[in-house]
Amino acid sequence: MMQDTYNFAYLDEQTKRMIRRAILKGLAIPGYQVPFASREMPMPYGWGTGGVQVSAAVLTPEDRFKVIDQGADDTTNAVSIRSFFERTAGVETTTATEDATVIQTRHRIPEQPLTEDQILVYQVPIPEPLRFLEPRESETRKMHSLEEYGLMHVKLYEDISRHGHIATSYAYPVRVEARYVMDPSPIPKFDNPKLDDNPAIQLFGAGREQRIYALPPYTKVISLDFDDHPFDPSKADQPCGLCGSNESYLDEIIVDDAGNRMFVCSDTDYCEKRQAAGHKGKFAA
Amino acid sequence: MTPLLSVRDVAKHYGPHIGCADVSFDLYPGEVMGIVGESGSGKSTLLNCLAGHLAPDRGEVVFDTRTEGPRDTVTMSEPERRMLGRTDWAFVHQHARDGLRMGVSAGGNVGERLMAVGQRHYGTIRQTATDWLGRVEIDQNRIDDRPTTFSGGMQQRLQIARNLVTGPRLVFMDEPTGGLDVSVQARLLDLLRGLVRDMGLSAIIVTHDLAVVRLLADRLMVMKSGRVVEQGLTDQVLDDPQHAYSQLLVSSVLQV
Ligand SMILES: Nc1ncnc2c1ncn2[C@@H]1O[C@H](COP(=O)(O)OP(=O)(O)O)[C@@H](O)[C@H]1O
Ligand SMILES: [Mg+2]
Numbered sequence: 001m002m003q004d005t006y007n008f009a010y011l012d013e014q015t016k017r018m019i020r021r022a023i024l025k026g027l028a029i030p031g032y033q034v035p036f037a038s039r040e041m042p043m044p045y046g047w048g049t050g051g052v053q054v055s056a057a058v059l060t061p062e063d064r065f066k067v068i069d070q071g072a073d074d075t076t077n078a079v080s081i082r083s084f085f086e087r088t089a090g091v092e093t094t095t096a097t098e099d100a101t102v103i104q105t106r107h108r109i110p111e112q113p114l115t116e117d118q119i120l121v122y123q124v125p126i127p128e129p130l131r132f133l134e135p136r137e138s139e140t141r142k143m144h145s146l147e148e149y150g151l152m153h154v155k156l157y158e159d160i161s162r163h164g165h166i167a168t169s170y171a172y173p174v175r176v177e178a179r180y181v182m183d184p185s186p187i188p189k190f191d192n193p194k195l196d197d198n199p200a201i202q203l204f205g206a207g208r209e210q211r212i213y214a215l216p217p218y219t220k221v222i223s224l225d226f227d228d229h230p231f232d233p234s235k236a237d238q239p240c241g242l243c244g245s246n247e248s249y250l251d252e253i254i255v256d257d258a259g260n261r262m263f264v265c266s267d268t269d270y271c272e273k274r275q276a277a278g279h280k281g282k283f284a285a
Numbered sequence: 286m287t288p289l290l291s292v293r294d295v296a297k298h299y300g301p302h303i304g305c306a307d308v309s310f311d312l313y314p315g316e317v318m319g320i321v322g323e324s325g326s327g328k329s330t331l332l333n334c335l336a337g338h339l340a341p342d343r344g345e346v347v348f349d350t351r352t353e354g355p356r357d358t359v360t361m362s363e364p365e366r367r368m369l370g371r372t373d374w375a376f377v378h379q380h381a382r383d384g385l386r387m388g389v390s391a392g393g394n395v396g397e398r399l400m401a402v403g404q405r406h407y408g409t410i411r412q413t414a415t416d417w418l419g420r421v422e423i424d425q426n427r428i429d430d431r432p433t434t435f436s437g438g439m440q441q442r443l444q445i446a447r448n449l450v451t452g453p454r455l456v457f458m459d460e461p462t463g464g465l466d467v468s469v470q471a472r473l474l475d476l477l478r479g480l481v482r483d484m485g486l487s488a489i490i491v492t493h494d495l496a497v498v499r500l501l502a503d504r505l506m507v508m509k510s511g512r513v514v515e516q517g518l519t520d521q522v523l524d525d526p527q528h529a530y531s532q533l534l535v536s537s538v539l540q541v
Binding site: 133146148150151153154157158160161162226227228229 | 371386398
């Protein structure tokens with residue numbers, strides 16, 4: 001039930017307008033980090049308050065809302081954000097990717113291709129991809145404005161020199177429309193190709209760091225690499241143990257007290273749909 | 286011949302206090318200019334004005350750019366100036382930690398400028414970095430070590446390699462041997478002299494150590510209280526100083 005002590009979706013209208021302005025600016029300048037005045041939310045920062053504020057600003061009463069955390073709809077984090085908006089906005093919620101109009105996510109992009117009718121909201125812990133090598137904010141801002149991105153490749157160089165290949169496996173940096181270098185949030189690099197040319201609106205919210213950035217539909221998003229070490233999204237070398245998918249991102253889980261393991265889809269909605277449609281993996285019941 | 290750098294009437298004040306003033310000189314391709322003077326005489330202020338790190342209050346710093354010929358770097362846009370800073374110019378800091386990325390391997394430090402100008406082949410970057418470590422006499426096996434594990438002399442040599450890797454046309458150096466042990470200084474000077482000769486580098490070297498300019502500089506400017514009191518060929522100034530302050534400076538060194 002919606003509680004009437006709050007404005008729709010918790011934030012007051014003026015705050016939502018301020019956030020929407022930041023979102024629109026972000027959409028107008030794809031990949032550019034727009035500062036915004038992040039509000040206190042009734043949850044800790046680690047819980048994706050940036051994403052929650054962006055969701056609050058874009059949700060309408062007609063929306064159907066889905067929350068995923070590492071691909072799953074049923075983690076504590078996902079459940080509490082979903083129930084937060086059930087309570088404060090009274091919107092319908094769903095676990096089915098294709099039924100959702102707004103999807104808030106941490107660490108994954110759904111396997112099911114998104115459509116023009118959907119908005120994907122990412123929770124972002126550290127929005128600045130250059131932070132790793134250049135801690136000074138004044139300097140990173142200048143580097144973005146002057147397109148001085150040599151440092152990003154220094155990071156990849158360090159990876160190769162240490163590990164023999166680009167070992168960065170999540171939060172893998174991308175170049176947006178040949179302009180801004182962007183941190184796609186800690187999604188696995190497996191998901192990076194889905195950022196590119198995506199029909200959905202993709203919005204990124206960093207609460208503690210007070211930044212919003214965005215990818216409008218069908219934006220060109222390229223993962224950084226070297227000519228002789230091209231970007232490799234690295235597909236799993238085995239199918240999902242439950243639904244047999246060869247296409248999806250897999251998590252390793254321990255299945256019994258003997259420590260036996262199996263690999264299953266991290267996107268639980270995708271996996272359950274496939275099982276319901278009769279696909280079976282090696283370990284399917 | 287067009288000067289590589291033509292400095293006219295440069296001045297920089299800190300509040301009412303003079304950093305440097307009335308500085309004019311030309312530097313021709315392949316020339317090394319030494320700037321000497323006691324601590325506080327305005328050498329670093331001047332160098333930073335010339336290298337675009339400080340905005341002078343007045344004056345021109347005209348650099349003969351590759352594509353557009355002589356341009357005043359004081360009035361050019363910041364992106365253009367920063368582009369020069371990572372292509373045709375190099376800056377060697379007194380403290381290596383100011384000129385190096387201490388959290389990045391030696392190879393990454395040397396490779397950064399290559400990547401900054403668009404080099405995207407890891408193997409090429411690695412090979413170039415390896416070559417440059419050799420040229421500055423750092424064991425090539427140290428390529429993946431961080432500069433924090435290097436001695437002061439090695440750090441300074443790494444900083445030089447990192448700066449010279451893109452073949453800059455003008456190198457600014459602020460007390461490049463300062464803070465190093467005497468024996469380490471000698472080795473670094475030797476190395477610098479070799480590089481300057483082999484690469485035909487043009488350079489402006491700030492130092493309070495006359496031995497450095499004796500070895501490296503073709504010409505010399507003597508600064509006192511922010512102003513140039515004497516300039517000329519290095520040997521002339523050192524062997525037959527005209528200004529009373531230069532005489533003092535030279536004799537005090539000779540007594541050491
Ligand atoms: N950031 C600053 N603010 C105020 N005064 C400065 C600053 N930097 C240098 N100065 C002053 O300007 C003069 C020249 O300094 P500097 O260029 O550092 O000399 P040098 O490099 O020859 O030792 C000195 O009197 C110094 O105290
Ligand atoms: Mg100084």
